[in-house]
Amino acid sequence: MTIDKKIENEKITLMINGRLDTQTAPELEKEVEKLEENCKELILDMTELAYISSAGLRVLLKAQKLMNTKGEMKLINVNESVMEVFEITGFLDILTIA
Numbered sequence: 001m002t003i004d005k006k007i008e009n010e011k012i013t014l015m016i017n018g019r020l021d022t023q024t025a026p027e028l029e030k031e032v033e034k035l036e037e038n039c040k041e042l043i044l045d046m047t048e049l050a051y052i053s054s055a056g057l058r059v060l061l062k063a064q065k066l067m068n069t070k071g072e073m074k075l076i077n078v079n080e081s082v083m084e085v086f087e088i089t090g091f092l093d094i095l096t097i098a
Contacts, residue, residue, distance in 0.1 A: 020056030040071030
């Protein structure tokens with residue numbers, strides 16, 4: 001998995017490429033933990049995300065909880081297979097998907 005970061009004022013976009021699983025979830029978790037203090041909007045671009053496991057879901061939940069205190073978090077460009085995981089797990093009720 002690779003993560004590309006784009007910063008625009010108070011908005012940070014993380015482009016996630018590959019598989020978000022047990023081995024790669026800690027990498028995304030580190031990126032979320034070191035978000036700038038002035039980050040008011042976190043965008044997770046999932047255009048190139050092929051797979052997400054329960055470890056990946058845990059990191060998304062942690063990121064959502066953090067951003068609830070700072071501003072907002074949105075997921076964009078979610079493919080069908082990842083969207084299906086969100087539906088099955090009930091994450092559609094927790095996350096904002098645009």
